[in-house]
């Protein structure tokens with residue numbers, strides 16, 4: 001078992017219950033929380049439903065960065081609710097325009113050695129500062145704000161030894177793309193990645209943050225770097241030297257698993273459509289015509305990233321066949337680009353400057369043309385996430401993105417024949433926290449416009465389940481497949497409306513939609529069942545991928561394997577997560593089949609397997625063995641019909 005690791009040290013200082021054994025359930029004290037608007041409205045409505053007067057964390061910040069397009073009143077309604085509920089509950093409020101939650105949190109609040117829980121899967125960005133930062137569903141974050149421990153599995157620690165030095169034009173993005181090529185997006189549940197090695201002094205905090213950010217795509221619980229001289233320099237430049245502490249693994253630390261990467265052997269890489277782990281080298285892709293390039297998102301929109309792009313584009317014009325957009329990660333980054341003249345230079349090159357927000361990364365505009373190639377510095381390229389069904393989105397570094405913007409094709413940046421611009425980390429960032437509203441203790445009325453609904457609550461688990469399989473999916477279903485964002489994002493606070501779009505990508509003309517089929521079964525007194533393949537629920541932390549199916553009467557999910565955050569969200573809303581005792585049974589079950597689980601309340605407590613009867617649509621009956629991995633506490637939650645009933 002791993003010992004002497006950084007992860008172990010932070011967990012030890014925060015562990016409130018459980019045993020330090022890989023896989024064991026532990027309760028972790030959470031020092032800081034963050035929410036963003038797309039998951040935040042529900043999280044604060046849940047906090048209100050728990051009757052919590054004031055948050056009990058050291059620091060909680062509410063960011064507005066996702067729902068920014070304001071097409072119709074819904075987005076602004078959310079902002080008003082979030083701003084006023086933040087004041088009422090003693091939460092800091094980062095106003096729209098201040099930047100993407102992860103970038104701003106890294107700049108202004110993250111601190112080595114602390115624990116951070118965020119209602120966004122890219123919360124591990126904070127690992128770049130030596131902070132144990134974990135993404136979770138909104139309800140888990142609401143519980144943490146209420147002062148409750150965060151329940152997680154004690155991690156299996158993967159040590160990643162980085163040696164050597166990145167060659168010119170190879171970047172932090174290529175390190176994490178290499179990790180994705182090595183580990184893929186599935187099979188990493190319960191793992192935590194800890195980076196160490198001789199290469200670290202050459203990696204700045206924003207570069208480390210890029211690596212940790214996209215660690216979310218591996219499906220690991222989090223990723224972390226030590227807190228060293230680099231961390232100290234970054235915090236000093238942010239005017240926060242007092243937040244720095246030295247935090248390193250023991251010299252003889254041991255890991256559960258070890259990976260070694262020599263940075264000098266890496267080359268520019270890309271994640272090809274439509275999964276972050278479909279990795280190819282840029283040399284293999286060279287020459288592919290590019291229609292769109294977007295530089296931004298919480299992965300690659302730091303000051304250094306955008307200064308590199310500025311230097312590469314300086315004095316040149318974007319290729320005539322390419323649309324280049326740039327979304328700086330934060331107001332700090334945007335202001336510094338403005339002050340240094342970089343912004344004017346980017347505009348002169350023809351870049352379309354977007355506000356500091358998630359924007360195109362979450363399908364809020366800038367959808368590519370049909371069947372065209374879009375190069376993005378983002379972290380996710382699931383099919384359709386761009387807002388275009390037949391999209392071809394590649395994930396690349398800022399250097400590769402800027403090269404394509406100039407050449408109109410995918411190409412190695414070295415082929416530009418210009419010297420590699422060395423970008424120095426600023427000795428002093430431009431610090432201005434005026435767009436962060438600190439609660440002043442004054443009583444305030446919470447603004448609730450009509451689009452702000454209440455969090456729906458499930459009913460207790462019945463004695464037996466008479467169910468119908470509403471959908472059967474394949475492997476690697478993401479929460480983007482289950483609950484699309486983009487144009488539907490504005491319905492996040494309004495479950496009855498948003499629920500109409502569950503599994504929208506699988507709906508076909510001339511056939512009842514998923515929500516219609518689920519509601520029909522519900523109307524007949526049947527419980528809805530979803531059947532999934534491997535790695536079900538990858539990607540975003542959006543608990544709507546559990547809440548909306550629950551609202552439509554889904555009671556059980558049977559999958560070959562379920563990703564961590566989604567499994568927790570299902571549990572929180574009373575949907576029973578089950579697995580096949582024998583994976584080959586997946587092939588025996590079809591959409592429309594009936595499934596009966598008798599005496600479910602009793603059987604859950606007795607053992608880890610459940611006997612069920614599957615009735616095929618032709619009347620044939622089969623016995624099917626399913627299994628669960630719930631703890632006694634989880635079973636209480638499931639039987640109560642979710643956390644809001646159980647607490």
Ligand code: MIC
Nearest residue numbers: 038039120121122540541542
């Ligand atoms: C995403 O990148 O998919 C999101 C939007 O940031 C999500 C959260 C959400 O769905 O609101 C995430 O990563 O958790």
Ligand code: SF4
Nearest residue numbers: 122297298358361362
């Ligand atoms: Fe926003 Fe995209 Fe980052 Fe999610 S991945 S937080 S949508 S920038």
